[in-house]
Amino acid sequence: xxxxxxLRRLAQVLPTVAGLLVLNFCIVHLAPGDPVIALGGExxxxxxxxFLRARFALDRPLPEQLLTxxxxxxxxxxxxxxxxxxxxxGVIAERLPATILLVAxxxxxxxxxxxxxGTLAARHGRRPADLALNAAALLGYATPSFWLGQMALLTVxxxxxxxxxxxxxxxxxxxTGLAHVLDVAHHLALxxxxxxxxxxxxxxxxxxxxxxxxxGADYVxxxxxxxxxxxxxxxHALRNVMLPVLTVIGSRAGMFLSGAVLVEVVFAxxxxxxxxxxxxLARDYPVLxxxxxxxxxxxxxxxxxxxxxYARLDxxxxxx
Amino acid sequence: xxxxxxxxDINRRIWRSRAGRAGVLLTGGLLAAALVAxxxxxxxxxxxxxxxxxxxxxxHPMGTDxxxxxxxxxxxxxxRTSLVLAVIVSMLTGIIGVMVGALAAWEGGTLDDLLMRVxxxxxxxxxxxxxxxxxxxxxxxxxxLALLLAVTSWPWIARVVRAEALSLKRREFVEAARAxxxxxxxxxxxxxxxxxxxxxxxxxSLNAAGVILIEAGLSFLGLGDPDVVSLGYLANNAQRFLRVxxxxxxxxxxxxxxxxxxxxxxGDGLNDALNPRFES
Numbered sequence: 001x002x003x004x005x006x007l008r009r010l011a012q013v014l015p016t017v018a019g020l021l022v023l024n025f026c027i028v029h030l031a032p033g034d035p036v037i038a039l040g041g042e043x044x045x046x047x048x049x050x051f052l053r054a055r056f057a058l059d060r061p062l063p064e065q066l067l068t069x070x071x072x073x074x075x076x077x078x079x080x081x082x083x084x085x086x087x088x089x090g091v092i093a094e095r096l097p098a099t100i101l102l103v104a105x106x107x108x109x110x111x112x113x114x115x116x117x118g119t120l121a122a123r124h125g126r127r128p129a130d131l132a133l134n135a136a137a138l139l140g141y142a143t144p145s146f147w148l149g150q151m152a153l154l155t156v157x158x159x160x161x162x163x164x165x166x167x168x169x170x171x172x173x174x175x176t177g178l179a180h181v182l183d184v185a186h187h188l189a190l191x192x193x194x195x196x197x198x199x200x201x202x203x204x205x206x207x208x209x210x211x212x213x214x215x216g217a218d219y220v221x222x223x224x225x226x227x228x229x230x231x232x233x234x235x236h237a238l239r240n241v242m243l244p245v246l247t248v249i250g251s252r253a254g255m256f257l258s259g260a261v262l263v264e265v266v267f268a269x270x271x272x273x274x275x276x277x278x279x280x281l282a283r284d285y286p287v288l289x290x291x292x293x294x295x296x297x298x299x300x301x302x303x304x305x306x307x308x309x310y311a312r313l314d315x316x317x318x319x320x
Numbered sequence: 321x322x323x324x325x326x327x328x329d330i331n332r333r334i335w336r337s338r339a340g341r342a343g344v345l346l347t348g349g350l351l352a353a354a355l356v357a358x359x360x361x362x363x364x365x366x367x368x369x370x371x372x373x374x375x376x377x378x379x380h381p382m383g384t385d386x387x388x389x390x391x392x393x394x395x396x397x398x399x400r401t402s403l404v405l406a407v408i409v410s411m412l413t414g415i416i417g418v419m420v421g422a423l424a425a426w427e428g429g430t431l432d433d434l435l436m437r438v439x440x441x442x443x444x445x446x447x448x449x450x451x452x453x454x455x456x457x458x459x460x461x462x463x464x465l466a467l468l469l470a471v472t473s474w475p476w477i478a479r480v481v482r483a484e485a486l487s488l489k490r491r492e493f494v495e496a497a498r499a500x501x502x503x504x505x506x507x508x509x510x511x512x513x514x515x516x517x518x519x520x521x522x523x524x525s526l527n528a529a530g531v532i533l534i535e536a537g538l539s540f541l542g543l544g545d546p547d548v549v550s551l552g553y554l555a556n557n558a559q560r561f562l563r564v565x566x567x568x569x570x571x572x573x574x575x576x577x578x579x580x581x582x583x584x585x586x587g588d589g590l591n592d593a594l595n596p597r598f599e600s
Contacts, residue, residue, distance in 0.1 A: 019441050031457040038457055142581035144533055146540050147555060147573025154566050254446030262537050277541060280456055292453045299446050
């Protein structure tokens with residue numbers, strides 16, 4: 001990939017990140033009461049608040065406070081969670097792997113299955129199989145993930161007992177090695193499936209619509225006229241269909257993460273969602289601020305990756 | 321790109337598309353249910369009217385919750401809360417989005433660049449998590465949430481409006497109005513805005529579905545307005561009683577899904593109406 005496009009795209013990230021930092025800073029200062037409450041939580045004592053005032057330069061003019069805040073964040077210092085008695089960055093980092101595992105599994109699942117089902121629907125254009133898939137996709141896209149989680153718990157986990165109801169591992173039988181991996185996979189299956197449904201439905205619809213349109217295009221007729229087998233023709237068309245699919249999936253990173261958080265709460269999955277809920281209950285504001293910043297940066301990163309992948313798939317972007 | 325179809329034709333065309341028909345019926349039905357919510361079941365959804373955790377019966381068709389409150393009443397009032405919020409946010413986002421998009425397209429140049437940078441920035445901000453943070457720090461409230469969702473949801477509309485306005489700007493009837501001596505604001509209001517309405521409505525209805533999902537998610541985390549019943553709050557309450565009272569989880573969530581489905585179908589139907597290409 002030409003480095004000029006890469007550099008230009010990377011340069012666009014800087015003002016966005018700066019804007020997000022300023023937004024976070026503004027929220028802290030606009031919140032009712034003393035900003036030190038937002039930065040330290042409601043449980044601190046006078047000495048702790050005095051320490052925070054010094055560290056965030058809260059008795060200095062606003063521009064200086066902003067500078068101190070930004071420097072602290074860029075150094076990875078997101079403040080201290082008074083509830084956990086540790087750095088916010090540490091508390092979040094501890095929960096991050098579980099969320100990444102859940103989100104990545106769901107995304108891979110929804111993308112692959114969506115591609116397959118969308119292709120299937122398009123090849124059965126306007127016949128019962130297509131109509132059924134389309135209706136299912138509409139329904140799947142409209143269902144809130146936490147409700148789907150509750151219903152899955154009720155029917156599959158509690159009803160049949162095939163899947164564990166809560167958590168990431170079986171606490172009564174701690175495992176190691178391969179058994180541990182299998183235990184985690186067993187716990188992961190249901191929440192990942194539930195989280196994948198919205199995205200899967202959307203991907204299926206996008207692939208179906210895109211492919212139906214592409215299969216009528218001139219280049220597909222040419223490919224068929226040359227005598228290419230249908231599988232090759234479809235693959236040929238899919239490359240073009242992938243572009244809008246990629247854009248839509250990439251632009252939904254924030255939405256997807258909010259779904260993950262809610263699904264985690266339903267299944268007691270020990271990731272960021274559980275941390276968000278417990279921090280809300282404990283009014284642990286530093287952790288909430290840190291999580292908002294982390295998730296906004298994750299969205300920026302997702303957009304960047306989407307654009308770079310788009311440029312890889314579509315040469316027209318690279319040589320603009 | 322949508323063709324320019326007279327607004328009077330849109331209704332007929334929505335009805336002709338299968339998705340549109342389903343969307344109109346579903347959304348209309350829910351709206352009607354929400355409007356008569358005050359007269360369905362016991363009027364106060366917070367009042368205890370029956371035995372706690374009673375399964376659906378004839379007197380309580382959706383059962384009761386742990387405090388003996390009627391769930392049908394809760395779901396009806398909750399649906400009303402969701403739809404009222406969706407309507408308010410839609411109107412606010414519509415106004416901001418159309419103003420920003422039209423201004424950017426019409427003025428062009430530096431202002432266009434500036435407005436588009438702002439649009440891109442707002443689009444990046446994860447609105448669900450921003451709402452979580454703001455409600456946690458500032459306290460809950462439906463008005464606050466409506467305002468917050470409005471100021472974070474307009475970029476999509478602004479981009480659609482800008483793209484449409486840019487192409488409308490060059491069309492013959494706009495040229496004709498200009499040749500007749502009409503000024504910029506007059507052309508914008510009389511010629512361009514009416515033609516922008518249909519594509520804006522598509523985005524507005526899809527966004528309204530998103531707003532309902534966000535509100536449901538927030539109340540599910542316990543961040544809803546404590547003074548009104550919302551579907552997410554009911555679902556949150558159900559979480560503790562999943563094993564003993566399936567109805568507490570089933571009905572509120574189904575209502576959310578129905579509202580979101582209705583609005584999505586409405587958006588699809590509008591889109592079909594504007595895109596004769598995909599007519600079946």
